[in-house]
Amino acid sequence: MPGVPVSRPSEPAYAGAGATFAKLPLVLDPNDLTGVDVAIVGAPTDDAVSYRPGARFGPRAIRLADVGGGPHRPNMDLGVNPFDVLTVVDYGDAEVVPADKEATHRAIRAIVGEVCAGGAVPIVLGGDHSIAHPDVGAVAEHVKPEGVGLVHFDAHADNAAEVFGVRLSHGTPLRLLVEEGSVRGEDIVQVGLRGYWPDPEEFEWARRRGFRWHLMEEISERGMDAVMDDVVEAARPWDHMFLSFDIDVCDPGFAPGTGTPEPGGITAREALRAVRRLAWQVGFAGMEVVEVAPPYDQSEITAFLANRLVLEALSGLALRKLGREPRPERSL
Numbered sequence: 466m467p468g469v470p471v472s473r474p475s476e477p478a479y480a481g482a483g484a485t486f487a488k489l490p491l492v493l494d495p496n497d498l499t500g501v502d503v504a505i506v507g508a509p510t511d512d513a514v515s516y517r518p519g520a521r522f523g524p525r526a527i528r529l530a531d532v533g534g535g536p537h538r539p540n541m542d543l544g545v546n547p548f549d550v551l552t553v554v555d556y557g558d559a560e561v562v563p564a565d566k567e568a569t570h571r572a573i574r575a576i577v578g579e580v581c582a583g584g585a586v587p588i589v590l591g592g593d594h595s596i597a598h599p600d601v602g603a604v605a606e607h608v609k610p611e612g613v614g615l616v617h618f619d620a621h622a623d624n625a626a627e628v629f630g631v632r633l634s635h636g637t638p639l640r641l642l643v644e645e646g647s648v649r650g651e652d653i654v655q656v657g658l659r660g661y662w663p664d665p666e667e668f669e670w671a672r673r674r675g676f677r678w679h680l681m682e683e684i685s686e687r688g689m690d691a692v693m694d695d696v697v698e699a700a701r702p703w704d705h706m707f708l709s710f711d712i713d714v715c716d717p718g719f720a721p722g723t724g725t726p727e728p729g730g731i732t733a734r735e736a737l738r739a740v741r742r743l744a745w746q747v748g749f750a751g752m753e754v755v756e757v758a759p760p761y762d763q764s765e766i767t768a769f770l771a772n773r774l775v776l777e778a779l780s781g782l783a784l785r786k787l788g789r790e791p792r793p794e795r796s797l
């Protein structure tokens with residue numbers, strides 16, 4: 466097992482000095498990524514938000530939202546313990562520079578690139594959504610000349626040219642990724658959009674570039690499973706998928722701890738099921754969970770949900786690696 470253990474084996478979740486995800490071993494040296502399947506990486510930055518700050522505290526809160534004592538998590542819906550199947554480590558945080566978005570994004574791009582170069586799949590804990598530009602960009606750079614498609618869960622389309630006149634914002638990462646050629650618009654599928662932002666011109670821009678999106682209204686009409694059928698079908702032909710999960714796609718009742726909440730979103734159950742299914746049926750080359758802002762959280766509701774989204778993703782990837790169907794723990 467690569468890395469340094471951060472706890473004694475019998476410690477419960479609330480004990481111990483180590484604060485890695487699921488008490489996973491800590492790896493800080495890229496040479497120690499050999500043989501690692503998935504590396505958890507923190508991107509603790511919120512300098513690019515347009516409303517309430519606080520997502521810089523997201524990675525720490527997501528790591529600590531844990532009721533188990535370590536990496537033993539048999540998923541009862543899939544019948545797999547991801548940590549038995551995958552070698553997973555916590556690769557620490559990007560070396561962010563407070564108040565310097567450009568330097569912070571360079572650091573995020575570098576650390577995600579290191580994970581990819583080491584042969585591991587990065588799961589990035591945000592951080593505001595501006596980090597999608599460097600983290601998706603790093604994965605896209607790594608898989609070249611193959612392409613990467615993006616499944617993007619969010620209340621907001623994040624496709625604006627600028628927000629309050631600012632180009633490097635948490636509302637612009639998709640525009641930046643498409644314009645620089647990291648992702649083609651036709652390889653982007655968005656889920657859960659709703660509310661009053663962005664403007665029709667931004668949607669028109671996205672339409673012209675072949676973006677597909679499923680409004681929350683469509684989810685209400687057709688149901689989440691039917692919409693996810695379409696998402697899986699759209700993503701399967703891609704060379705690689707990046708799964709971008711903005712926690713504000715969930716209803717603020719399920720995810721109050723976020724900077725720009727938008728009422729009327731998907732439930733925690735729908736979110737967990739969607740991520741589990743995508744990881745299992747499509748697989749991914751990278752993932753991020755962004756916009757968890759602990760200062761607005763209540764009873765760690767949002768942090769726990771984000772933590773479990775990562776566990777569902779790992780469980781789905783593990784089942785995919787085993788190449789078998791789910792074996793749910795049903796009674797007879």
Ligand SMILES: [Mn+2]
Nearest residue numbers: 594619623711
């Ligand atoms: Mn977003």
